[in-house]
Amino acid sequence: MTTDMTSYRIGDIVVHRIVESICTDFEALKFFPETTPEDWEHHSKWMAPWAYVPKTGNIVLTIQAFLVQTRRHNILVDTCVGDDKPRPQRAFWDMLKLNTFLPRLKAVGVTPDKVDYVMCTHMHPDHVGWNTQLCNGRWAPTFPNAKYLFTEIEWQSTQALHQQRPLPHFVDSVLPVMEAGQAQLVNTDFALDDEVRLEPSPGHTMGHVCVRLSSHGQEAVITGDCIHSPVQCLEPEWVMRADIDSALAARTRRSFLVRCCESSIVVCATHFPEPSFGRVVERKNIFHFEYL
Numbered sequence: 065m066t067t068d069m070t071s072y073r074i075g076d077i078v079v080h081r082i083v084e085s086i087c088t089d090f091e092a093l094k095f096f097p098e099t100t101p102e103d104w105e106h107h108s109k110w111m112a113p114w115a116y117v118p119k120t121g122n123i124v125l126t127i128q129a130f131l132v133q134t135r136r137h138n139i140l141v142d143t144c145v146g147d148d149k150p151r152p153q154r155a156f157w158d159m160l161k162l163n164t165f166l167p168r169l170k171a172v173g174v175t176p177d178k179v180d181y182v183m184c185t186h187m188h189p190d191h192v193g194w195n196t197q198l199c200n201g202r203w204a205p206t207f208p209n210a211k212y213l214f215t216e217i218e219w220q221s222t223q224a225l226h227q228q229r230p231l232p233h234f235v236d237s238v239l240p241v242m243e244a245g246q247a248q249l250v251n252t253d254f255a256l257d258d259e260v261r262l263e264p265s266p267g268h269t270m271g272h273v274c275v276r277l278s279s280h281g282q283e284a285v286i287t288g289d290c291i292h293s294p295v296q297c298l299e300p301e302w303v304m305r306a307d308i309d310s311a312l313a314a315r316t317r318r319s320f321l322v323r324c325c326e327s328s329i330v331v332c333a334t335h336f337p338e339p340s341f342g343r344v345v346e347r348k349n350i351f352h353f354e355y356l
């Protein structure tokens with residue numbers, strides 16, 4: 065657990081974690097609203113302090129993207145919260161000035177112009193932020209040469225939500241990409257090539273996808289938000305506060321864990337505490353996340 069592992073190789077593919085921040089602002093009982101203090105008494109013992117902060121009762125989440133480098137492409141999967149974004153509903157993500165994301169991307173040799181694809185697991189504020197940045201007072205795509213892939217279902221369903229209640233992140237981090245003509249709407253099982261493809265994982269949002277990587281017989285999967293914390297390996301039915309269809313999210317999560325366990329593939333768990341790479345294993349009918 066003390067390793068600072070920031071990248072992992074799958075055949076010809078290298079996956080780098082690009083960390084924007086470590087978030088300890090979410091209260092466990094509110095993040096998983098159906099849980100009780102007794103649930104946490106049980107789990108906090110093995111989760112503290114790396115995944116649960118006993119003093120505050122908050123959970124530890126990594127806010128990060130994965131840079132997937134294949135022989136052909138630089139692919140950025142999700143783009144964190146972003147700087148300068150007005151998020152009045154979420155004080156700790158409001159108008160951030162972290163200046164961590166692009167420097168850390170650059171530190172692995174990738175400047176914004178070198179990103180070929182931006183893949184979006186779903187359209188929540190902590191996954192689309194760096195899609196755009198302020199440029200002369202306007203939101204412009206951060207990655208000028210990239211195609212941004214969104215799933216058609218996610219685009220349609222987020223648009224519908226936005227019509228009911230305006231979503232600031234949709235306005236400043238998704239619409240400008242559309243307007244610039246850099247977006248490509250794809251199916252939830254879209255394959256970019258023989259190494260990188262999407263895998264439908266609905267429930268957290270309707271168009272949510274994981275990203276599957278495969279090279280020379282080695283396999284990995286980027287979770288997005290089909291699972292948020294290692295505790296959900298043991299408790300797949302725990303609903304996260306923003307799961308739009310909680311029953312579907314729980315079914316998706318359980319079948320995801322079963323498949324990960326059976327195939328023993330490398331799991332790049334988007335919000336898990338660092339180093340976030342691991343495998344799902346089963347002991348006595350209970351799943352666990354074993355860090356690499």
Ligand SMILES: [Zn+2]
Nearest residue numbers: 188190191289
């Ligand atoms: Zn998220």
